[in-house]
Amino acid sequence: MDPIVTTIENRCKRCYLCVRRCPAKAIRVENGQAKVMAERCITCGYCVRVCPQHAKRIRDGIVHTHEMLGGEEETIALLAPSFPAAFTGVRPLQVVEGLHRLGFARVYEVALGADLVGAEYARLKEADIMPIIITSPCPAIVNFIEKYYPELLLVLAPVVSPMVALARLIKAQWHPQTRLVFIGPCIAKKREMDDPRTGGLIDEVLTFEELAALFRSEKIALNRLPERELDGPEAGIGRSFAVSGGLLDTARIPGGTLQNKVIVTEGRDRILDALHKVSEGNIEARFLDLLFCEGCINGPQMDNELSGFVRKDKVIHFLHHSAESTPFEKRSGWMDGIKPVDLSREFTREEISLPLPSDDELAEILAITGKYSPEDELNCGACGYPTCREKAIAVYQGIAEAGMCLPYLIDQLQKTEGELTASNVELKKSIETLRRTQAQLLQSEKMASVGELAAGVAHELNNPLGGILIYTSLLLEKAASGAQEREDLELIRAETERCKRIVRGLLDFSRQTRIEAAIADLNQILGGTLALVTQQALFHNVKVEQDLLPGLPKVFVDIGQIQQVLLNIILNAVEAMHEKGTLIITTTWDPAKQQVLLTIRDTGTGMSPELQARIFEPFFTTKPRGIGTGLGLSIAYGIIQRHHGEILVRSAPGEGSEFTIVLPEAEKMVMTDIELAGIEKDQA
Numbered sequence: 031m032d033p034i035v036t037t038i039e040n041r042c043k044r045c046y047l048c049v050r051r052c053p054a055k056a057i058r059v060e061n062g063q064a065k066v067m068a069e070r071c072i073t074c075g076y077c078v079r080v081c082p083q084h085a086k087r088i089r090d091g092i093v094h095t096h097e098m099l100g101g102e103e104e105t106i107a108l109l110a111p112s113f114p115a116a117f118t119g120v121r122p123l124q125v126v127e128g129l130h131r132l133g134f135a136r137v138y139e140v141a142l143g144a145d146l147v148g149a150e151y152a153r154l155k156e157a158d159i160m161p162i163i164i165t166s167p168c169p170a171i172v173n174f175i176e177k178y179y180p181e182l183l184l185v186l187a188p189v190v191s192p193m194v195a196l197a198r199l200i201k202a203q204w205h206p207q208t209r210l211v212f213i214g215p216c217i218a219k220k221r222e223m224d225d226p227r228t229g230g231l232i233d234e235v236l237t238f239e240e241l242a243a244l245f246r247s248e249k250i251a252l253n254r255l256p257e258r259e260l261d262g263p264e265a266g267i268g269r270s271f272a273v274s275g276g277l278l279d280t281a282r283i284p285g286g287t288l289q290n291k292v293i294v295t296e297g298r299d300r301i302l303d304a305l306h307k308v309s310e311g312n313i314e315a316r317f318l319d320l321l322f323c324e325g326c327i328n329g330p331q332m333d334n335e336l337s338g339f340v341r342k343d344k345v346i347h348f349l350h351h352s353a354e355s356t357p358f359e360k361r362s363g364w365m366d367g368i369k370p371v372d373l374s375r376e377f378t379r380e381e382i383s384l385p386l387p388s389d390d391e392l393a394e395i396l397a398i399t400g401k402y403s404p405e406d407e408l409n410c411g412a413c414g415y416p417t418c419r420e421k422a423i424a425v426y427q428g429i430a431e432a433g434m435c436l437p438y439l440i441d442q443l444q445k446t447e448g449e450l451t452a453s454n455v456e457l458k459k460s461i462e463t464l465r466r467t468q469a470q471l472l473q474s475e476k477m478a479s480v481g482e483l484a485a486g487v488a489h490e491l492n493n494p495l496g497g498i499l500i501y502t503s504l505l506l507e508k509a510a511s512g513a514q515e516r517e518d519l520e521l522i523r524a525e526t527e528r529c530k531r532i533v534r535g536l537l538d539f540s541r542q543t544r545i546e547a548a549i550a551d552l553n554q555i556l557g558g559t560l561a562l563v564t565q566q567a568l569f570h571n572v573k574v575e576q577d578l579l580p581g582l583p584k585v586f587v588d589i590g591q592i593q594q595v596l597l598n599i600i601l602n603a604v605e606a607m608h609e610k611g612t613l614i615i616t617t618t619w620d621p622a623k624q625q626v627l628l629t630i631r632d633t634g635t636g637m638s639p640e641l642q643a644r645i646f647e648p649f650f651t652t653k654p655r656g657i658g659t660g661l662g663l664s665i666a667y668g669i670i671q672r673h674h675g676e677i678l679v680r681s682a683p684g685e686g687s688e689f690t691i692v693l694p695e696a697e698k699m700v701m702t703d704i705e706l707a708g709i710e711k712d713q714a
């Protein structure tokens with residue numbers, strides 16, 4: 031079987047973000063490329079999500095599905111319970127019609143399998159034969175325990191996932207001769223499909239992103255289709271399975287905050303912590319529902335940027351849908367009409383243990399990069415390992431390269447730099463590049479963590495703010511004109527709209543908004559932006575000098591968003607000059623790198639290195655309260671990152687500042703990049 035996640039040769043740019051985030055330490059750095067070790071990989075998809083270069087590829091399911099749909103035999107689609115939340119602006123049952131148009135003979139909801147599995151968990155808990163139960167529908171968790179905590183296999187629930195439960199039911203009782211394609215948000219399902227212990231019943235696994243690509247290639251616009259009911263009986267509470275805590279609901283196991291015997295835990299760090307505690311016998315809980323994603327609705331391959339709340343709303347809304355108007359609580363009766371389905375499964379110890387170095391061996395490896403005493407160990411994390419020792423252990427195990435130590439390399443180069451003669455200009459340049467790369471790496475890691483936090487907060491706030499706006503508008507309609515109450519409500523509305531703008535800014539920064547790209551001329555975008563602002567009073571004493579390269583290669587960008595970037599940088603520059611000075615704007619082209627560059631230089635106050643290190647952080651501002659929000663540059667950073675570009679800054683106190691926007695030229699943006707960046711093909 032082909033590996034599920036692989037690295038695209040030469041696209042990996044040594045940022046080591048995947049090394050840092052992989053919970054299974056399954057990334058080996060070899061010749062500077064971060065490669066996935068299939069035998070260690072648990073297919074959780076973290077590396078696919080975090081890679082800024084989109085250098086991780088997942089095994090394709092489209093070609094095989096396409097072939098099956100063109101063949102003689104009937105093919106059935108099994109839609110994961112998260113499907114109502116998979117596509118923006120599309121009603122769940124339009125997806126069903128879309129699947130029929132692709133050629134699927136029938137479409138079943140995997141929530142039926144979840145109903146069966148939920149009942150099995152209820153029985154297992156009731157029987158009280160396992161001291162602790164760790165749930166097993168998340169294949170990444172199963173893979174993780176099999177490989178890294180095999181001692182916990184005894185407490186892993188021996189119950190198949192809803193996908194396999196439904197596949198067994200269909201093959202044994204409904205349609206023995208058909209082929210089955212599971213469609214969901216999960217990469218790990220591709221591996222579960224290969225697993226001989228669960229029966230090889232699934233012929234292919236498609237992710238929602240792959241399904242979206244199939245719809246696009248067949249020119250099926252889901253939002254224009256009529257709705258069509260699913261095949262088979264209507265599932266009951268199993269439809270909530272994709273939401274965090276859905277398994278407990280389905281199994282009717284109470285799991286409120288007052289329950290310390292039952293816990294639902296998600297996310298890499300919390301999972302690692304929980305498993306560690308269970309293996310040490312250091313936990314009160316007796317029933318642990320563990321998921322690598324925050325509910326399957328937040329799986330790695332959802333094809334939209336909806337917030338977790340909206341996704342949950344959509345799934346719960348569909349839980350209440352019934353063609354026959356039967357409430358979901360009364361729909362579990364369908365299970366009485368079938369013969370019992372075998373829901374048992376086995377697990378295999380796949381224990382992976384890597385050799386550990388002796389103290390002497392460790393010291394020898396540390397010495398390669400000049401670490402002779404604990405003080406030499408900077409533990410800077412730039413190599414992807416939290417400490418120099420952990421990295422040295424990885425070198426011993428053959429999964430890291432000794433040379434992956436930026437501070438050491440820079441030290442070495444600095445030592446030899448003094449000896450360089452004028453003819454070694456190239457080497458000097460390399461040192462400079464290396465220094466810049468280190469600074470950028472640290473910056474990009476910091477911004478990635480801030481971005482995750484910002485996105486979380488923004489998503490949480492967005493919905494309640496929407497609610498406040500709606501209710502304020504309703505109250506405003508009722509309030510008599512001229513009443514004091516009306517003025518207060520107007521104030522609430524204005525302030526809420528301000529909050530929404532801030533939230534929007536955070537989402538822009540954390541790359542949560544979609545870009546609508548078009549082929550464009552950066553000189554023209556600049557012209558349009560300057561026309562917007564130069565008439566304003568704050569430009570009266572500012573001289574704008576332009577040196578624009580004629581025939582600048584085109585870029586593939588969201589024009590509105592790039593205008594916003596330019597606007598933010600230009601307004602900052604004018605403010606830094608206290609509205610008096612010269613703004614010099616140039617555009618150039620780097621043919622070797624196929625990049626277009628736009629530089630904005632001002633004669634303002636300039637910035638100290640400490641200030642420069644913080645300017646892209648959200649809410650960082652040196653301006654008085656009410657004047658600066660500290661979001662302008664962080665938004666610009668997020669937008670340019672999403673366009674596969676970068677913003678370079680050069681500045682010194684008293685010497686003005688220079689911001690350079692670097693964007694790949696349009697020709698360089700191959701289609702896969704564009705799709706991966708979330709840009710709709712049709713909008714090109």
Ligand code: ADP
Pocket residue numbers: 598602603606632634635636637645646650651652653657658659660661662663664686687
């Ligand atoms: P805000 O403009 O609301 O403060 P930004 O994110 O746009 O937020 O900028 C953050 C900080 O970066 C500013 O408060 C300022 O201190 C600094 N800054 C940005 N651009 C310049 C510039 N051209 N010259 C000097 N300082 C700048």
